[in-house]
Amino acid sequence: MSNTGDGKKLATFNVEAELWEAFKNKARDNGTNASALLNQYLKNYLDDLDGVPSTNLGSTRVRESEPTNDESLIDRLEPRLVEKIKAQIEHGLGELVNSLIDANLSAAVEAQLGKE
Numbered sequence: 001m002s003n004t005g006d007g008k009k010l011a012t013f014n015v016e017a018e019l020w021e022a023f024k025n026k027a028r029d030n031g032t033n034a035s036a037l038l039n040q041y042l043k044n045y046l047d048d049l050d051g052v053p054s055t056n057l058g059s060t061r062v063r064e065s066e067p068t069n070d071e072s073l074i075d076r077l078e079p080r081l082v083e084k085i086k087a088q089i090e091h092g093l094g095e096l097v098n099s100l101i102d103a104n105l106s107a108a109v110e111a112q113l114g115k116e
Helices: 017-029 034-050 068-078 079-115
Strands: none
Touching: 017 034
């Protein structure tokens, strides 16, 4: 008898034993479990395919005794999400730097030409 609950499906798949143990341990160390992470991954994967957020996504569980500060929450973000955020920040910073260079370069060239 499985303990899947209403509307749930027990999924079975093959995975390397060492990989599975490391995954479960890291999940536990981060205040969650393998099942919650895999469910979140599936929802994120489907969102990436159709661009529509899944309903009732839930959140990564945090141990009650663990403080919730920005650093610990960032550590729990899914790596793909972190990479997407970094890419957007880098893109935005790149555009800002380019616009500042363009504005200042033009002024510097005009000033240099005025001295000649």
